[in-house]
Amino acid sequence: MSVQTICELMGVARATYYRWRKQKGTQTTKEKRDQDVGEKCAAHKYRYGYRKIASFFPHLAEKTVQKIMQKYNWSCRVKIKKRKRTGQPTSIAPNHLGRDFQANEPLQKLLTDITYLPFGQSMLYLSSIMDVYNGEIIAYTIGTTQDTQFVLDTLSQAKGIASEAILHSDQGSVYTSYDYQKQVKERGIIMSMSRKGTPADNSPIETFHSSLKSETFYLDGIHSTTNACVIRIVEEYINYYNHIRIQMKLNNQSPVQYRQLAV
Incomplete structure (x- = not known):
């Protein structure tokens, strides 16, 4: 088929086609800039934050480099900055559990924790x-x-917890x-806390969070994806x-x- 026939079928003017073909393969200044930042x-190996990367491009503002790296998910992957947990501290509960990770019946002893999911478009x-x-x-x-x-929100999902658990x-x-401890006390639950800087006091759930990442994201080599995909992977793994x-x-x-068999 001739160019004239194809253009007519596609509803495109011949001049538009030739202009596109002439420009095809050319790179804009911004695209070249982004590519240079990405190559650096x-x-x-994505060990550098935007400030270090910006030092290689004195003609670019740090904010510009930061936006480019965020746009293409090129941010530093070595150490995720820990964000300060919000909430008004009130009191520290004793360690009632004492690393006794044995229970005679369901919902007698519970462990809770938070882990980072740095695999999506934003931190989850x-x-x-x-x-x-x-x-x-x-x-x-x-x-x-x-x-x-x-x-x-997590605590509200835990149903059937007996008093004194x-x-x-x-x-x-x-x-x-205050709000969390108030909710715990109203449900008759006994709050227990690890000693400061002692993750072994809560090791089973720490191990679960580690297994979740190792057996999904790390195993499949998933370093960067969408938030929706991260959520789907976590939900499927927990199931x-x-x-x-x-x-x-x-x-x-x-x-x-x-x-079920125990019951």
């Missing part, structure tokens, strides 16, 4: 509550802000906040973890299978 980020956080009895994740919330309401966490300000993934300590049963 890749050369350093996962708040989880685990039943010590069988390691089942009985409640979780995924959000963009780790404030007091974030962990309260122990809920163990770290000393994060969201857990020591798999609860219902399918066997654990030797549960006689090679999944948490849900172990609980």
Whole structure:
């Protein structure tokens, strides 16, 4: 088919086609600028933040470099800056759990924690509550802000918790906040907290969060994707973890299978 015939079929003027063909393959100044920044980020394996990358481009403002890196998800991947947890601290609860990760019945001892999910377009956080009895994740919330309401949303999902049950966490300000402790006390739950800087006091849920990332994002080599994809991966894994993934300590049963057979 001739160019004239194709243009007529496509409803495009011949002049427009030839102008497009002439410009095809040419790179705008902004595109070349972005490419140069990207090549520098890749050369350093995304170890540098925008300030260091900007030092290679004295003609560009730091803010410009920052926007370019954010646009293409070229930001530093070595160390995710920890954001200050919001919430008004009130009091630290004793460590009632004392690393006794054994329970005789469901919902007797619970663990809760927050982990970072730095794989999407923006930082996401996962708040989880685990039943010590069988390691089942009985409640979780995924959000963009780790404030007091974030962990309260998770707590509200945990149904059927008996009075005098122990809920163990770290000393994060969201857990020591007045609103969180008020909700815990109103439900008759005993608050327990790890010693400062001692993650081993909450190791089962720390291990779960580590397994979640290792068996999904790291295993599949997913370093950057959409927030929606991150949420889908986490939700599917938690369902798999609860219902399918066997654990030797549960006689090679999944948490849900172990609980159902025990009943």
